[in-house]
Amino acid sequence: MSRETFVFTSSTLRALRLQREMLELDERRRAASRQSVSRRYQPAPRSLLYLPKPSRRPQYCRDPAVHNALYTGDLPRVRHIFKDETTANLIVETVTEELVWSTELGSTGLWVLSPQKKHTSPLRILAARGYRDCVKHLLLQGAEVDAIVGGKAALHDSCAHHRAECTRLLLSFGANPNMLSEEGLAPLHLCTTQETLPCAQLLLEYGALVNQYTQDRRASPLQVAAKYGLDDHVKLYLCYGANIAHRNREGETALNAACASADSPEEAGRYYRVVKRLLDGGADVQVAGRKNHTPLHNACSNCHIRIVELLLQHGADANVSNCAGYTPMDCALQAVEDYLEGEPEQVIATLLSYGAAPVNPKMLKFCALSPQTLEVILNSYDRILSCDSWVGSVPPEVWQKHQTFYDSALWLVNQPRPLQHLARCAVRKQLGVRCHQGIAQLKLPSSLQDYLRLPLEGYLK
Known part of the structure; x- marks a missing residue:
């Protein structure tokens, strides 16, 4: 047992109390002596009952x-x-x-x-x-x-x-x-x-x-709540005047924190509610945080289709680049293999409908395990010039399972696409960033409207 450690016995406790009382008495005597010397400088003598207690060891x-x-x-x-x-x-x-x-x-x-x-x-x-x-x-x-x-x-x-x-x-x-x-x-x-x-x-x-910040990262309670997907906490803090535009030491807002942390499919719902509440409260969808990632970059990296759609509806730029030169589309493609069950082809199709630039063929290798994603991207081209950038990355078992699709893609290399497909590309190009809402306003049969949205068919033609 260390020198400053004691066992709790009745005698020990009595000794401690006695020692404290003696220290207090001695301190009072010294204080009384100091008072008698400097009494002329004091407006009135202080009672010994109000003297400060000695500091405890x-x-x-x-x-x-x-x-x-x-x-x-x-x-x-x-x-x-x-x-x-x-x-x-x-x-x-x-x-x-x-x-x-x-x-x-x-x-x-x-x-x-x-x-x-x-x-x-x-x-x-x-x-x-x-x-x-x-x-x-x-x-x-x-x-x-x-x-x-x-x-x-x-x-x-x-x-x-x-x-x-x-x-x-x-x-x-x-x-x-x-x-x-x-x-x-x-x-x-x-x-x-x-x-x-x-x-x-x-x-x-x-x-x-409500706006007190942590000392290291200068994170606010609102940012902490957004990071953990706590919708009720976010609502509470906003009601108490939380600064929705505050940026931490890395330049991230609460919206950045929520979109970056929504990386688990089973928790997607609560992060969606947090993002929606922040956007309804006036959060800026364009603010870039760490590594110049916007909320859309983060949502695409997590393959969160509902948050991606929500951000785009509030004016997020589908073609903005981060510090590495990657667009939200690039981030979505790099996340395909990690979120195969999250239907990454929907994120890609949504970005394309909001005016995302054509995908760089060098990025197609990231679609090796998702022929559905590859189909959406190839259908956004008016022609298929080469498959060299991705064909070698497809595992044999995936190729065998989706052989019809891959064979059709290889057959169309440097071949003209059907007139119907060329017309689809022309209409989508004309609509541009309004493609997501313009298709529904066209006076076309529902089957043609669906065709313009790049539906999955399992093969290319």
Whole structure:
């Protein structure tokens, strides 16, 4: 047991209390002496009852019995152990063995187990686990509500673990809703799940700054909520005046964050709702963030057809380039192999209908595993000049499964396309960026309108 660690026995606690009382008495005597010397400079003598308390020396605890009482929320044991301000503000210390890279045991280095100390507080442990009655007991005993121990305060933990009742209690005892952790995060930045919505509401009601930024990336709570696809949080923050145009250190807005994070098909719906709410709130669809990616670049990289359509409907540029010179179409093609189940051909067809420039033949190799995507692109050409850029990339099993399509593509190389197809290309070219809405306005039979939209047929003609 370390020099600053003690076992919780009745004699130890009595000794601690006695030592504190002696320190307080000595400090009062010194203060009284200073007052008598400088009394003429003071408007009136101060009562000894209002003198500042001496700073406490931090006390550390490794006692397993204490740890067990805290982690299980054993209220009777907590009341028995934490009886005053000194014990309520203990620092709980744990030592764990962690793998670290060391060069002390060899010239090349080795992974070794090294003891690592971690510190927290009783208040943090209880707040993170939602033991409200235990938290209240510690606060009544004088636990410092805003104490930063181990990098965070208790309010950070209660919000991160969606303990709304503990959050309410801490705030009612004066916890600072804008307190920053050692990592530069306010409690509102730690509300990253749908379950934390009540905590976010409480923080704002108690004065949390809705536009407070993290210290490292200068991300706002709105950007954090957008990144995690939290539609209700986004709505809440906007109601409290969140700055929808704020850009973090990398130049990204909340809209950029939402489109970049929508990379999982099963979470597509909630990110779509976030993007729609941001756009309805006036988010700029053209703002480019990291690597000069616009929201459309990000949505195309994630093959999110509904977000792609939504961004294009709000005026996104289908031909803007990022810092590498890639357009949204290029990003969509590079994502084809990762999202074969997401029907990437729909993203390609949508971009073409909103005026995307013809696809560079060198990019067709990315369609090797998706003949449907390749069919849409080849049907956007008025002729097929060569297949050399992609034919060697098609796996034999894919070729065999879709042989009819590939044979038709090879047969049409340097061959004239049918007049019907040439007319389709001419109409689409004439409509340009209005192709998506112009086709429906043409006085043509529905079958011809469908033909103009580049439907999949499984072969080329």
